[in-house]
Amino acid sequence: MSETIIILGANGQIGTELATSLRQKHGAENVITTDIKEPDFLDKGVVFYQQDVLDKQSVEELFKKHQPTQVYLMAAMLSATAENYPEKAWDLNMTSLLNVLDLAVKTKANKVFWPSSIGAFGPNSPKENTPQYCTMDPQTIYGISKLAGERLCEYYYNKHNLDIRSIRYPGLISWKTIPGGGTTDYAIDIYKEALEKGHYECFLSADTELPMLYMDDAVRATLQLMEAPAENIRIRSSYNLGGLSFAPKDIAKDIQKEIPGFQITYKKNDPRQIIADSWPKSIEDSYAQEDWGWKPEYPLSAITKIMLKNIGSKK
Numbered sequence: 166m167s168e169t170i171i172i173l174g175a176n177g178q179i180g181t182e183l184a185t186s187l188r189q190k191h192g193a194e195n196v197i198t199t200d201i202k203e204p205d206f207l208d209k210g211v212v213f214y215q216q217d218v219l220d221k222q223s224v225e226e227l228f229k230k231h232q233p234t235q236v237y238l239m240a241a242m243l244s245a246t247a248e249n250y251p252e253k254a255w256d257l258n259m260t261s262l263l264n265v266l267d268l269a270v271k272t273k274a275n276k277v278f279w280p281s282s283i284g285a286f287g288p289n290s291p292k293e294n295t296p297q298y299c300t301m302d303p304q305t306i307y308g309i310s311k312l313a314g315e316r317l318c319e320y321y322y323n324k325h326n327l328d329i330r331s332i333r334y335p336g337l338i339s340w341k342t343i344p345g346g347g348t349t350d351y352a353i354d355i356y357k358e359a360l361e362k363g364h365y366e367c368f369l370s371a372d373t374e375l376p377m378l379y380m381d382d383a384v385r386a387t388l389q390l391m392e393a394p395a396e397n398i399r400i401r402s403s404y405n406l407g408g409l410s411f412a413p414k415d416i417a418k419d420i421q422k423e424i425p426g427f428q429i430t431y432k433k434n435d436p437r438q439i440i441a442d443s444w445p446k447s448i449e450d451s452y453a454q455e456d457w458g459w460k461p462e463y464p465l466s467a468i469t470k471i472m473l474k475n476i477g478s479k480k
């Protein structure tokens with residue numbers, strides 16, 4: 166079947182790379198992208214509309230015009246920024262999801278993807294190998310919106326038989342589009358500063374271990390999940406997705422292998438530390454492995470080499 170795909174929030178960290186992969190797979194003309202901000206440049210053949218995802222009427226018009234078979238809702242405010250604008254974050258993260266779920270049912274879009282996060286876990290979730298099902302008591306407005314969103318997704322599946330699929334992404338490392346306002350962003354900033362200054366002042370402590378993944382793995386996981394037969398999908402809230410697990414001191418050591426003089430220092434009392442301390446250190450993802458064959462490919466050493474090379478040549 167030929168697909169018509171709509172990506173809402175397509176110019177962010179994940180959306181940008183997801184759009185590229187989906188265009189390669191399904192043809193640029195079949196991937197319709199929107200974002201509140203214009204992209205830095207528009208490649209030939211790219212279909213783009215500047216649109217606010219909260220403007221339900223224009224999203225509805227878009228859905229009616231293009232009759233999507235797949236919708237990806239990637240617009241969101243990340244954890245650290247959301248703490249500064251809780252109402253705005255709640256509105257963006259929740260209202261956009263409610264609108265899309267409702268419109269997907271109305272316009273009979275076959276499949277919807279929505280990203281959840283490790284931020285949906287909290288201090289009473291087990292820290293090591295955090296399982297799919299456990300206590301979830303997120304302390305941030307971002308995490309609360311993700312957990313509520315997961316429940317909404319499952320609700321729409323149960324109530325309306327909507328083929329909704331979701332992943333709890335770990336911190337994502339990428340160089341093409343830099344994220345803004347996340348707690349895991351240090352693992353990107355560090356490469357940039359290592360190249361520019363030979364030094365990085367990290368806002369998380371040396372031992373703060375968090376689950377992480379290279380963007381190519383995350384995009385591949387997303388496409389694998391979306392392409393899996395519906396009967397394989399046991400989880401309609403959101404899948405745990407594991408990969409790497411490391412702390413700032415580990416990534417610093419890895420960078421020192423490539424840039425021997427690199428120095429890292431640690432800032433004290435950054436509000437993001439409290440957020441990171443409430444999140445898992447590592448993730449148990451057997452459902453993703455069993456249901457749709459998930460397996461990460463990029464170890465930290467490979468990520469470090471790729472990041473330094475590409476950020477270096479981007480300057």
Ligand code: SER
Binds near residue numbers: 284335347350
């Ligand atoms: N990477 C996100 C953040 O740090 C978590 O999903 O906010």
